[in-house]
Amino acid sequence: MKTLIIKGWRPTSVLLLLFIIWEFFVKIFNIEQWLLPSPSHIFIELVHGTDVYLEHLWPTIQLCIIGLLLGCAIGIVTGTILHIVPFLREAFYPLLIISQNIPIIVLAPLLVIWFGFGMLPKIIVIILVCFFPITIALLDGFKQIDRDIMNYMKMAGATKKQIFWKLEWPNALPSLFSGIKISATYSVMGAVISEWLGASKGIGVYMQLSQSSFRTDRVFVAIIFIILISLLLLGAIMMFEKWMIRWRPREENNRE
Amino acid sequence: MKTLIIKGWRPTSVLLLLFIIWEFFVKIFNIEQWLLPSPSHIFIELVHGTDVYLEHLWPTIQLCIIGLLLGCAIGIVTGTILHIVPFLREAFYPLLIISQNIPIIVLAPLLVIWFGFGMLPKIIVIILVCFFPITIALLDGFKQIDRDIMNYMKMAGATKKQIFWKLEWPNALPSLFSGIKISATYSVMGAVISEWLGASKGIGVYMQLSQSSFRTDRVFVAIIFIILISLLLLGAIMMFEKWMIRWRPREENNRE
Amino acid sequence: GNNEQEGSPNNNESNEGLEKVKLVLDWTPNTNHTGLYVAQDKGFFEEEGLDVEIIMPGEATAENLVASAQADFGISYQEGVTLARTQDIPLVSIAAIIQHNTSGFASLKEQNITSPKDFEGKTYGGWGSPIEAAVIESLMKQEKASIDKVEILNVGNTDFFTALQQNIDFFWIYYGWTGIEAEMREIPINMVWLADYSEKLDYYTPVIITNEELISDNPETVRKFIAAVAKGYEFAIKNPEEAANLLIDAVPELDAELVRKSQEWLSAKYQDDAPRWGEQKLEVWKNYADWMFENGLMEKELEAEKAFTNEFLPE
Amino acid sequence: MSKLVLNHITKSFGNQKILYDVTFTVKEGEFISILGPSGSGKSTLFNLIGGILLPDKGSIQFDGKEITGKRGFISYMPQTPALMPWRNILDNVLLGQEIARKHDHKKAYEMLEKAGLKGYEKHFPYELSGGMKQRVSFIRSLLSPQSLICLDEPFSALDEFTRFEMQKWLLSIWQEYKRTILFITHNIDEALYLSDRIIVLSNKPATVQKEFIVPFLRPRKEEILHSTDFLQWKKQIYDEIKKHSVNKH
Amino acid sequence: MSKLVLNHITKSFGNQKILYDVTFTVKEGEFISILGPSGSGKSTLFNLIGGILLPDKGSIQFDGKEITGKRGFISYMPQTPALMPWRNILDNVLLGQEIARKHDHKKAYEMLEKAGLKGYEKHFPYELSGGMKQRVSFIRSLLSPQSLICLDEPFSALDEFTRFEMQKWLLSIWQEYKRTILFITHNIDEALYLSDRIIVLSNKPATVQKEFIVPFLRPRKEEILHSTDFLQWKKQIYDEIKKHSVNKH
Numbered sequence A, B: 001m002k003t004l005i006i007k008g009w010r011p012t013s014v015l016l017l018l019f020i021i022w023e024f025f026v027k028i029f030n031i032e033q034w035l036l037p038s039p040s041h042i043f044i045e046l047v048h049g050t051d052v053y054l055e056h057l058w059p060t061i062q063l064c065i066i067g068l069l070l071g072c073a074i075g076i077v078t079g080t081i082l083h084i085v086p087f088l089r090e091a092f093y094p095l096l097i098i099s100q101n102i103p104i105i106v107l108a109p110l111l112v113i114w115f116g117f118g119m120l121p122k123i124i125v126i127i128l129v130c131f132f133p134i135t136i137a138l139l140d141g142f143k144q145i146d147r148d149i150m151n152y153m154k155m156a157g158a159t160k161k162q163i164f165w166k167l168e169w170p171n172a173l174p175s176l177f178s179g180i181k182i183s184a185t186y187s188v189m190g191a192v193i194s195e196w197l198g199a200s201k202g203i204g205v206y207m208q209l210s211q212s213s214f215r216t217d218r219v220f221v222a223i224i225f226i227i228l229i230s231l232l233l234l235g236a237i238m239m240f241e242k243w244m245i246r247w248r249p250r251e252e253n254n255r256e
Numbered sequence C: 001g002n003n004e005q006e007g008s009p010n011n012n013e014s015n016e017g018l019e020k021v022k023l024v025l026d027w028t029p030n031t032n033h034t035g036l037y038v039a040q041d042k043g044f045f046e047e048e049g050l051d052v053e054i055i056m057p058g059e060a061t062a063e064n065l066v067a068s069a070q071a072d073f074g075i076s077y078q079e080g081v082t083l084a085r086t087q088d089i090p091l092v093s094i095a096a097i098i099q100h101n102t103s104g105f106a107s108l109k110e111q112n113i114t115s116p117k118d119f120e121g122k123t124y125g126g127w128g129s130p131i132e133a134a135v136i137e138s139l140m141k142q143e144k145a146s147i148d149k150v151e152i153l154n155v156g157n158t159d160f161f162t163a164l165q166q167n168i169d170f171f172w173i174y175y176g177w178t179g180i181e182a183e184m185r186e187i188p189i190n191m192v193w194l195a196d197y198s199e200k201l202d203y204y205t206p207v208i209i210t211n212e213e214l215i216s217d218n219p220e221t222v223r224k225f226i227a228a229v230a231k232g233y234e235f236a237i238k239n240p241e242e243a244a245n246l247l248i249d250a251v252p253e254l255d256a257e258l259v260r261k262s263q264e265w266l267s268a269k270y271q272d273d274a275p276r277w278g279e280q281k282l283e284v285w286k287n288y289a290d291w292m293f294e295n296g297l298m299e300k301e302l303e304a305e306k307a308f309t310n311e312f313l314p315e
Numbered sequence D, E: 001m002s003k004l005v006l007n008h009i010t011k012s013f014g015n016q017k018i019l020y021d022v023t024f025t026v027k028e029g030e031f032i033s034i035l036g037p038s039g040s041g042k043s044t045l046f047n048l049i050g051g052i053l054l055p056d057k058g059s060i061q062f063d064g065k066e067i068t069g070k071r072g073f074i075s076y077m078p079q080t081p082a083l084m085p086w087r088n089i090l091d092n093v094l095l096g097q098e099i100a101r102k103h104d105h106k107k108a109y110e111m112l113e114k115a116g117l118k119g120y121e122k123h124f125p126y127e128l129s130g131g132m133k134q135r136v137s138f139i140r141s142l143l144s145p146q147s148l149i150c151l152d153e154p155f156s157a158l159d160e161f162t163r164f165e166m167q168k169w170l171l172s173i174w175q176e177y178k179r180t181i182l183f184i185t186h187n188i189d190e191a192l193y194l195s196d197r198i199i200v201l202s203n204k205p206a207t208v209q210k211e212f213i214v215p216f217l218r219p220r221k222e223e224i225l226h227s228t229d230f231l232q233w234k235k236q237i238y239d240e241i242k243k244h245s246v247n248k249h
């Protein structure tokens, strides 16, 4: 708790500073509220508009947590398979790239037609957004192996499976987490985009509706929630990372 | 050249297989061309529609190369600064996350008003898409330093600058390239999206116009080009990576 | 405001005997759709034995969803149906929501653009479709002005108000929504209405669509649906204020004042000079298709008779 | 019976010939030391026996079977400690056993204590000194179940006393469990004190320059280290190595 | 004049006391060896002198200035080679110079040749044997311009002959360039042959157990290694170390 406060004050103060600059910027340059509402304006909507936006939060949170979890799972499985079977790696690497280059406007009708308007097509979209950085980072982590340890494992007669579980996997964990952090950052936007596949509730829906009736303040309220959820997800992942990777030397004994 | 053929045949055959399955799938399930055109159909448009799409290619290619280069530069600079100044890292990490969670529909009007309809706002959009994976991967690479070498550098009296250039930077290169590969994959879609900020030529424009006149085959032609450009960019980056990181043992002497 | 998803809570049980029907909007809900929400809220659909779900389409367009039978009905516009049909997409327009084209070219009052000839020397901001240039040219021809003197700038998805900030002089808007917003913002604008200058461009937008299959297999459903919708729009025509409130209740995320003002303006335009709400004329379909064909915007001619039908409208 | 046979092994890296026609036999239960100049190819030899390198020419037999390029027959201690940074000392020590799917925590604790590492079981490698890491790696190889143990300079980072303790311990394990040991070292004393036979490799390209059969009876007492016999042997081996090393420069 | 003064240095890791009240002085131009059991804290001592660790108590002076926690005053050879895998041998060897912004390629080539690494200038570390890497690290420290050289077991991975060559070379450099040397080793012969003074550290918590002033005149000939005087000294130091090591178990 204490460390949270200690670690939190810097980003918090930077954010506060940002808000203050923004507020003055809007006031001084007389920027119209429909273009860029001032933080105070957004804050008022945040407080008063609860009954409008509240019901939209949970569906998106749900969507992006499920999507991120599945995205992680699929990213990890894909990365692992491509690593273990070099034949597949070469063959399917281009497919990975292709999967990231299919625009949502093409995918959307297909997904809706095949899977309807339920959660499934939306989760597929989030997975598509999330799995890629994880797979790439993981493949990269698998490569950076200490030669001496690898040679030891091989000479000791370790099977491929043992080499994987005892060496490659723990060795790739830091890279994996770097990938998961990138994915988590994208997952909320992924969820919002996925709601364009026809949802009746969700931050994405709320944002679209606000946008089309020129309520920019509400759009920004939506953004605030998108950011908040992202930060929370990221915080959770960082805590999990700390718990998983405990073997790194703490720097306390070293200077600086 | 030879290695290209050797390395290329597997992905090529997987792609061919994919096309064949797709063709049969479309034929057997009698899927309508306006929903999912068959590869043969797309190919015909690819051959016959040259004069329609040709003029749209170059603007997008230009955009995404400039954007990716600048995105790399900014990603590297950001990562480096955040690494060198730990104070800034803590304070600005949340801002990084925020930058990835501002939807384009909110950003677009602001960018247009501040920067007009030229190239600048579009490049800003691509940079925003590209810099983030690079920064995160780089920060991660800076952390994974061999303790012994670091201790040597410090005891030898290396300045922070020397430690950075002689140890941390070369050590982070593999991670950096992993980030750049992710960014390059996104850059073309980034360029396509950026064309929503008003472009008269470009793959994104071509795709939207095709979409609104129900020419799904043309939309797929656009996708093919998006993918091709991505793959080319990625190939170039991988070659550059090989050239930069030459010190890794080749596996020829080892078995398997 | 859960109506569109769950129906009114008090008649949950009676839902069971109802026929489930899906309706896709063209984009976000607005006053073009008031009649639909009225029909739902007032129970007109239920009276006809229908349980209607209203869906926002997002990236999957209404045309695609209706054509592929993912949705039974959708909101589209005449140009969309025309283009779709020439690509062999079997869509049929079954009612015109608004009788006349309420779109036009908007500009700031101080620009003094009151007729198409004033476009000369000005900058138009569009989304890059060849139709825009053709429309502008057609209008300007009426006054013997030349489109060569108009600068056409592609502004992508930029909205009217943002575009104005970037030295765009005129912009194509639907008055019923964007125009009203301008009124509310007290931005004085001039309109050059499409319908005023060319009969051919007085096309239907928006329209209600369904696919040919549903019409041949299940005409009764279509009839029932249209009957309820017609009742909804008739209610909106007579009670603009109440109708607006129903829409606001159903979609509270919309700006309430904009909805009210827009409804006030639009209610009279739904039926306008037609004998009944929803009526479509062959000549409108023909005129517009011909115009598109002449201007090279279409590769084939449209069989206009098949593109629409009045058959399901209530007497 | 021959435990391990190296048949005319030749190995090059690039166009540099490292091992040339290396042939020798290790009998069941033997303790053999390998001496040779730095960079001559001793570690490479172990890599060949362990199966992670393939000889250009020649073959390797183990218990009568051809094992050229096959792995898992030896218990190996590499020249660098090669500990996994994410495993604590106990888990690192158990790695060899894990790979062979055997577990004997009690013995691991015992051995760690014997090596003076009691209390470090839950520490991570970065908290250990160089010599301590080396001992951990040594214990890991002792705990591995294979009957042939290949040790690559196992005691180079230890002080004389700890080194001597480890030597005695190694001998006792070797005798108790009847294991076969191949031992790379640069310390002639150590080689003489421990082994049945000493193989001296020449400089690049390395080949078997000389084999010495060590005549001292077992069990060997600490005192023999100071006997004149021992010193004479030492001088003989030293001269043998020197003979070839001089050619180097 | 004192080159380096360690004043009552105490250092703990966690709640484990490693160094306790370590005090000694190194005079300008002296060659001092440090002996001590494995894990006693010798490398930690170097880390303290090098300024990457801070003592819990005590201070360090260099040329009369307080340098506790300050860096860059020593030329350092770590216990592990710590070569940069992405630099070839030549560039690795030049690193210490680069940091001090001096460049002397010619000397680097010369030294590499002297260390038997001619022809390996453009190789990468992974292509070298353990002993070769150690020599590269050794040359790196010799090429660094600082006047105090701290060597942490520099020759542990070398065969006796190469080791002896290196020792002679080190002595010649020390004499020629009048540098001051702190030398950690486990080899008593080596310590006696090379140094002016030998400092023996006790086991944990390490403190200065004994200082020996080595009486042999310089330049020392190879023969003294076999003189009875030498052997007696060796025995004396060996017993001194043993005395404390026995307490360990």
Ligand SMILES: Nc1ncnc2c1ncn2[C@@H]1O[C@H](COP(=O)(O)OP(=O)(O)OP(=O)(O)O)[C@@H](O)[C@H]1O
Pocket (backbone or CB within 6 Å): B253, D013, D014, D018, D036, D037, D038, D039, D040, D041, D042, D043, D044, D045, D079, E126, E127, E128, E129, E130, E131, E132, E157, E159
């Ligand atoms: N992967 C490699 N690529 C190229 N050359 C190599 C490789 N591995 C080893 N060598 C070369 O092979 C020779 C022998 O190396 P090896 O490690 O077997 O020596 P060694 O006898 O163990 O020496 P040391 O006693 O120093 O450990 C060296 O000259 C080294 O440069």
Ligand SMILES: Nc1ncnc2c1ncn2[C@@H]1O[C@H](COP(=O)(O)OP(=O)(O)OP(=O)(O)O)[C@@H](O)[C@H]1O
Pocket (backbone or CB within 6 Å): A253, D126, D127, D128, D129, D130, D131, D132, D157, D159, E013, E014, E018, E036, E037, E038, E039, E040, E041, E042, E043, E044, E045, E079
């Ligand atoms: N970062 C660390 N964290 C905790 N304990 C440490 C750390 N570094 C060293 N130690 C402990 O300090 C003690 C001394 O370590 P040091 O490396 O100085 O030994 P050494 O005398 O150099 O031994 P060797 O001869 O084996 O290299 C050891 O017991 C070690 O466990």
Ligand SMILES: [Mg+2]
Pocket (backbone or CB within 6 Å): D042, D043, D044, D079, D152, E129, E130, E131
């Ligand atoms: Mg070796």
Ligand SMILES: [Mg+2]
Pocket (backbone or CB within 6 Å): D129, D130, D131, E042, E043, E044, E079, E152
């Ligand atoms: Mg040490």
